[in-house]
Structure formats: C-alpha cells, structure tokens
Amino acid sequence: LIFRMIPPGKTCRLHRLLIRYNIEGGNLNSFFMDGFNKKSNDSHGGDNLLQLIIVVNGTPYKININQNEKVAALIREALRVSASSGRKEEDWRLKYNGQSLQPEQKIKDYGIPSGAELFLSLAAGQGG
Amino acid sequence: MMEKETTHSFISTSSGSNQCVDPEVTKAKFDEELAAFKAADSIHRKRGVILLDVKFPNIYVAFCAHKLSPPAIAFAVRFNFDNYDVEPLSIQFINPFTFEPILVGQMKVGFPRRLSPNPEDRNFQNLLVWHNDGVPFFCMPGVREYHSHVAHTGDSWWLHRKRGGEGSMGFLIENLYAYGIEGIAAYRLQWNFDLNIPNLNLQFNEQAIPL
Numbered sequence: 001l002i003f004r005m006i007p008p009g010k011t012c013r014l015h016r017l018l019i020r021y022n023i024e025g026g027n028l029n030s031f032f033m034d035g036f037n038k039k040s041n042d043s044h045g046g047d048n049l050l051q052l053i054i055v056v057n058g059t060p061y062k063i064n065i066n067q068n069e070k071v072a073a074l075i076r077e078a079l080r081v082s083a084s085s086g087r088k089e090e091d092w093r094l095k096y097n098g099q100s101l102q103p104e105q106k107i108k109d110y111g112i113p114s115g116a117e118l119f120l121s122l123a124a125g126q127g128g
Numbered sequence: 129m130m131e132k133e134t135t136h137s138f139i140s141t142s143s144g145s146n147q148c149v150d151p152e153v154t155k156a157k158f159d160e161e162l163a164a165f166k167a168a169d170s171i172h173r174k175r176g177v178i179l180l181d182v183k184f185p186n187i188y189v190a191f192c193a194h195k196l197s198p199p200a201i202a203f204a205v206r207f208n209f210d211n212y213d214v215e216p217l218s219i220q221f222i223n224p225f226t227f228e229p230i231l232v233g234q235m236k237v238g239f240p241r242r243l244s245p246n247p248e249d250r251n252f253q254n255l256l257v258w259h260n261d262g263v264p265f266f267c268m269p270g271v272r273e274y275h276s277h278v279a280h281t282g283d284s285w286w287l288h289r290k291r292g293g294e295g296s297m298g299f300l301i302e303n304l305y306a307y308g309i310e311g312i313a314a315y316r317l318q319w320n321f322d323l324n325i326p327n328l329n330l331q332f333n334e335q336a337i338p339l
Contacts, residue, residue: 055171058298059164087292098310098336117171121302122292123339124241125269125283127255 050107053117054094056082060117065107072103078120087122095119149211158184158209161297176309177301180224185209187297190224191304193312193330202237202309202330207297208272216285216295218272219304221264232258236330239266239307242339252337255307268303270295311336 048066052074055061061081065074075094079085094101096118101110112118147154162182165172169179176192176199190204204224207217221230239255258264265273275285288294313333 053171055168056298057293057296058168058172058301060168060171084292086290087294091292093338100338119302121306122294122299124303124307125288125294127241127268127271127274 048108050112050114050116052112053115054078054082054120055117056084056120057122067106067108067112069107070103071101071105071107071110074107074118075103075120091123093121093123095121147210149214154209154212155184157212158187161209162187164296164298165301172301175305177305180204181227185212188222188227189301191309193309195312196315196330200315200330202312203235205266205304207300213289213295216270216272216275216289217297217300219266219300221266229263231262232256232264233262235264237308237312239304240311240332240337241307242337245339247335250334252334266300266304270299270303306338310338 048068050065050067052063052065053060054063054074056078059082061078063074063077063081065077071094072089075089075092078094079089079092089103094103096110096112096116099110101107101118165179165187172178174194176194178190178192180188180190182188185208187207187209188204189207190201193200193202201224204222206220206222206227208220209217221235222228223230223234235256237256240252241255243249243251243253255267256264257267265271267274267277269275269280269283269288270285272285274280275283285295290296293299311332311334312330313336314331316329316331318327318329
C-alpha cells in the first residue's frame with residue numbers, strides 16, 4: 001500500500017528503508033520491531049542506560065537499568081532476574097566499592113559507571 | 129569475643145560419617161554451588177576470595193585482606209556439604225596451607241558486627257565464637273555450627289533454609305567477606321615485653337563494619 005502511494009520516480013525515507021530491508025532479506029516485522037526497540041531504549045534511558053553486573057549472594061547477573069532510577073528499583077530488578085524470593089526487599093543490602101547504597105537514593109547519585117560490579121547480599125540474621 | 133558452652137564435639141558435626149541424605153542429592157547441590165562460585169571466580173578473586181581446593185564434600189576457600197600491602201591471607205575455611213541441604217553447611221576455620229583445623233588463638237579476625245545503625249555508636253559484637261575446646265566457629269544463622277549449638281535450638285535451620293539464598297555457600301561467602309575482610313584497614317604491630325617476635329594483627333576501620 002505504501003509503495004502504491006508514492007508516485008513513480010519519487011522516494012521517501014520510509015520507502016528507501018523498506019526497500020533496504022526487503023533487499024537485505026529482512027521483513028516488515030523486523031523493521032518495525034527494530035524501530036520499537038530503538039524507541040524502547042531511548043525511553044528507558046538511552047545515554048542514561050547502565051549495564052551493571054550484580055552479584056546476588058555470590059552469583060553474577062547482568063542488569064540493564066536507567067541511572068535515574070532509584071536504588072530500590074535496581075534491587076527489585078536484580079531480585080527478579082535472579083529469582084530470589086522468600087525475603088523482603090528490605091532484607092537485602094546492595095554495595096558498590098564497599099559502600100552501602102541507600103534504596104531511596106538515585107543510582108546516578110553514586111557515580112556508578114556502566115560495567116561496574118555491585119554486590120547484593122541478604123542481611124545476616126542475628127547471631128554471635 | 130565470648131566463649132560458648134557446647135555439648136557436642138565440633139569434629140563429629142562435620143566428619144562426613146553421618147550422611148543420611150541421598151549422596152547424589154547432596155552431590156548435585158554441591159556441584160550447583162560450586163558452579164555458581166566459579167561463574168563469579170574473577171569477581172571473587174579481585175576481592176581476595178580464592179578457591180584453594182575442591183574435594184567432595186568439601187570446598188576450601190581463602191579470604192585475603194587484598195587492600196593491605198603486602199596482602200595477607202586473613203583466614204581460610206572449609207565448607208562441608210554433608211547432608212546439605214537437609215542440614216546447613218559447616219564452616220571450619222583451617223590453616224590455608226595444610227588444611228588442618230585451627231584454634232581460636234590462631235585467628236586474627238573476630239568478625240565484628242555493628243549493633244546499631246548509628247555510625248557514632250561503637251558497640252560491636254564478634255560473630256566468631258568458640259567451643260570450650262577452643263575450636264572457633266562463625267556464629268550466624270545458615271551455619272551448621274550455629275544451628276547445632278545448644279544456645280540456638282530455638283532457631284531451626286528450617287526457618288532459614290535457602291529463603292532468598294540464605295545458607296547457600298554464596299550467602300556465607302558474602303558474610304564472611306563482609307564481616308571478616310571488608311573492614312580490614314591496616315596491619316597493627318604489637319611488641320611483646322621481651323621484644324621477641326612482634327605480634328602482627330589486623331586493624332579494622334570501624335566505619336566499614338556492617339550491621
């Protein structure tokens with residue numbers, strides 16, 4: 001339909017993109033999904049997107065998160081990805097470079113670079 | 129540090145002779161925990177947590193004070209998986225070279241824990257305690273020696289078992305590191321009156337000791 005709407009001899013950006021995808025063996029679905037994914041990344045951070053390694057009780061997981069999110073959101077995401085259930089979020093401690101991160105603070109407040117390793121551990125019960 | 133009374137032998141809790149769980153089950157869980165550790169091996173190593181040896185049902189790990197110069201092996205442990213995870217893991221403090229069990233007098237780390245969230249409060253409790261035979265243990269839920277101790281019979285392992293990973297080897301390593309290594313800031317040299325061999329201890333930064 002789009003091709004028919006464009007006069008012969010004329011092209012537009014969408015037209016060229018469609019042709020390119022067709023030539024390269026892609027399809028309309030991948031074309032639109034690529035666009036969606038780009039938009040999705042932008043709306044979820046773009047330059048603000050951090051790729052972090054969170055070590056949950058000794059096991060590492062890769063987490064993508066917007067640095068404008070709060071630390072609590074990062075803890076929640078790490079617990080989701082690692083399927084760590086059974087304990088409340090408040091029972092977990094997130095550390096970066098030996099410093100405990102406060103859940104209500106934003107991630108960017110701690111100047112954490114992409115690729116950094118953080119440690120999420122369950123708080124120890126009373127002992128001694 | 130405080131001494132705790134005990135009614136059982138430490139050795140009998142980790143001898144491996146009382147296996148009642150199907151060994152294949154324990155071995156599968158042993159392999160799973162070991163694989164999780166190895167997946168983060170380089171991360172552990174950067175923090176001074178080094179795998180020394182693996183001989184089922186035991187895993188031997190050294191914890192180094194990596195911020196010191198020269199770095200020091202602050203302590204080493206043997207994780208024992210007998211009956212895991214019907215029973216929790218056993219942690220035995222060992223000599224990192226001979227793997228022989230050590231006594232509390234040979235430990236340089238007391239595993240201090242902050243008792244108040246107020247950073248000005250200087251009340252700490254050591255998580256390293258010992259039986260009346262001088263064998264030290266890490267006194268925390270998730271450790272076999274804690275749950276088998278007469279003082280903690282009301283706090284069953286089954287109340288903690290693997291909830292959020294509590295009691296897993298990764299959980300125990302994180303806590304051994306947090307209370308035993310993270311706060312070490314410097315060497316502390318003490319001279320004896322007779323000026324013989326100086327006593328070299330590890331100095332903790334109180335601000336870095338966790339709750």
